[in-house]
Amino acid sequence: MxxxxxxxxxxxxxxxxxxxxxxxxxxxxxxxxxxxxxxxxxxxxxxxxxxxxxxxxxxxxxxxxxxxxxxxxxxxxPSLDEGREIFVVRKGLERMVVLQLAARMTPEIARTLQSLVENEAILASRSEAEAIRLAGEFHLRLAALTGNSLLLRYVTEVVSRCSLVLAMYGRPHSADCAVNEHLLLVAALTAGDGDRAAGLMDEHLDSVAGRALIGQRPNGDIQSVLASFANRSDLA
Amino acid sequence: MxxxxxxxxxxxxxxxxxxxxxxxxxxxxxxxxxxxxxxxxxxxxxxxxxxxxxxxxxxxxxxxxxxxxxxxxxxxxPSLDEGREIFVVRKGLERMVVLQLAARMTPEIARTLQSLVENEAILASRSEAEAIRLAGEFHLRLAALTGNSLLLRYVTEVVSRCSLVLAMYGRPHSADCAVNEHLLLVAALTAGDGDRAAGLMDEHLDSVAGRALIGQRPNGDIQSVLASFANRSDLA
DNA sequence: TGCCGTGAAATTGCATGCAATCGGATCGGC
DNA sequence: GCCGATCCGATTGCATGCAATTTCACGGCA
CATH class of the missing domain: 1.10.10.10 (Winged helix-like DNA-binding domain superfamily/Winged helix DNA-binding domain)
Known part of the structure; x- marks a missing residue:
């Protein structure tokens, strides 16, 4: 069990x-x-x-x-400089992820990866919040598949903070990930080609970070925002 | 004023x-x-x-x-498996550190590095606790020199946890770092040879992790231990 | 007008108090 | 003698209360 x-x-x-x-x-x-x-x-x-x-x-x-x-x-x-720092670390961490993953590739993991990108294409565009969440989800799943819990924790953190940085300095939707890039990455991974996967991941993240430019939009009052989150975390 | x-x-x-x-x-x-x-x-x-x-x-x-x-x-x-995970992440992170450092090497940083290893040799063997602290110190300084605060935070964390792992599964003194290995590393860094430095760092960490074997020894009661730390953190 | 004390309201830092929960000792049944 | 139910002390989870600090508005003074 x-x-x-x-x-x-x-x-x-x-x-x-x-x-x-x-x-x-x-x-x-x-x-x-x-x-x-x-x-x-x-x-x-x-x-x-x-x-x-x-x-x-x-x-x-x-x-x-x-x-x-x-x-x-x-x-x-975070300042723009701090944002850049975070992206540097993220790239390094995700490099570890793909290398680890390629090294310990199994048919089962390969299948999991396949279904991941497929679902992603389907769920791609629902709500704004959903899109943001989904953007990081793929990367988180990848990290989870390495079986390294610490790596997962760090990736979770940097992915989080990257989306925060993009919220500040990127244009709208810049946090989204290109699905086709994920597809290429999965192909390299399932082929067990770690180096190639690492290269693709680097490009992918660069393309995400590259969209950093402007964008500013304040939210309403905090209480109304938190109210919706309070509901979700209701104790049973 | x-x-x-x-x-x-x-x-x-x-x-x-x-x-x-x-x-x-x-x-x-x-x-x-x-x-x-x-x-x-x-x-x-x-x-x-x-x-x-x-x-x-x-x-x-x-x-x-x-x-x-x-x-x-x-x-x-941490279990031995978790310990290995932590070391994997540490190696990846420290690879980032040396690459970043080699890329942005300046005469001033080079000088700082030099004095670092020199001091290290001097302070090498005082007390047991000092030795443990010193072992990580060099790696922390390296991370600090990258100027990337997030990277520093993560390296701090993994170095910490690695020494914890070594405390559990390494033989006594296995947390210590070989000074001569640090010396080689600094040489590669000041030469701006990132790849070589990365390789040396990998070896260095492997040699540290390789000492993992056994070792067990409980400390006395917690209160007496904490007492000494309470003194140090007295509010001035 | 602009600047700088002054005081009150707002907010944090921290301690204390109380109910809820857990672990272990005790005890009875098998 | 071993195992499970039951109770009690110990410890945690959380709320409340109070002193300390900050913020901000007000008003005197140059």
Whole structure:
């Protein structure tokens, strides 16, 4: 029974708020630089400040939130230079992913990859938020397939922050990934050609990052945004 | 005004305990798997459980502590497989470091590197804890010199966790770095030969990881260990 | 008008308190 | 003697309260 390993741990409120806030930031529902008062977050999720405070502290460790003592918490607001740094790291990490993957390619993984790109083409264009989420999803799946949990964690983080950077400095839709590029990549991977895959991945990421230019659009008030995320993370 | 810099942000107690605990774990003063009760930590640092709790939550995000809901916090206890995963990621990250560094080599950086290895040879063997700290220090400095703060953060994390892994599965002193290997590396770097440096770094890390074998030794009670760290992090 | 104290409101940092949950000891049944 | 149910102490999860700090508006003064 390889089904449920250790999955169903009792999640604490802190974990839920942490996860919900992360989603909200990564889906660009909370603009970079926006202030995140503890009171308001607690109120939005129906908890006390304590919970909000802990969640913010953890998000700060992840680099998604900036915590300034006695001043408050803010959605991370990376400079363009920091954005570039993040992309550099991402490229390095994703290179590891494809190399690892190509090295330990199996028919089963190959099949999984195939179905991945197929589904991607189908789900491609639904909602804006969905598109953003989907853009990173492929890369996350790839990382997950390496079986290296730390690598997955890091890739998750950089993919997240890259979409944040693109939200700030890219034009609209620049966070989207070209499906055909993914297709080429999968072809190289299933062929076990790690070097070629690494090259393709590099190009792919360059093409994503290359779209960085402008784009600015503020969101409405924070509370209404968080309300929708609070619903999703309702305790059963 | 007397040059009281405001650059020094006021550190919160949470941050201090967070940092102190991290040091304690990374210097192997707290053995992997050891339980970390909130009460005891708070007491050790002269704060309430609230602070200890927040610090533990943040350490969990960093992967240095495992947090089990309703059960408590434990010093991370990576399996041998997880240890290998961490080393894989570390090698990839440090490859980025040397490539970046070789690419943007300047006379000043070269000088810094030189003095780094020289000091290293001098300080090499003082105390056990110092040796452990020093082992990672060189790699951290390298990462810092890239100017990429995210890369630095990740390298910091993996170096930390690698020393933890070595504490568990390596023989004593296996966390130490060979100074002469560092010397060769610096030579390649200052020559701007990124590929060669990358190769050397790979070998270097393999030689460190290769020493993984056995080794087991529990530390005394937690409180006495934490006491020394509490002193260091006293608020001035 | 512009600048700089001054004070009040807002917000954070932290401690404490209480209910919920877990682990282990005890005890009874087989 | 071994195993499972039951209770109790220990510890966590979370909310609330209070002091400290920051922010911001106001008003005096040049």
């Amino acid at each position: 390889p089904a449920t390993r250790k999955a169903l741990r009792p999640r604490t409120r802190t974990e839920k708020v942490h996860a919900a806030l992360r989603r909200a930031i990564l889906e660009q529902r909370l603009d970079p630089g926006v202030r995140l008062p503890e009171d308001m977050i607690g109120e939005s999720f129906g908890t006390s400040r304590t919970i909000a405070r802990e969640a913010l502290g953890r998000l700060a460790v992840e680099g998604l939130v900036e915590l300034i003592p006695n001043r408050g918490a803010f959605v991370a607001n | 007397p040059a009281t810099r405001k650059a020094l942000r006021p550190r919160t107690r949470t941050e201090k305990v967070h940092a102190a605990l991290r040091r304690a774990i990374l210097e192997q003063r707290l053995d992997p798997g050891v339980r970390l009760p909130e009460d005891m930590i708070g007491e050790s640092f002269g704060t309430s459980r609230t602070i200890a709790r927040e610090a533990l939550g943040r350490l969990a995000v960093e992967g240095l502590v495992e947090l089990i809901p309703n059960r408590g916090a434990f010093v991370a206890n």
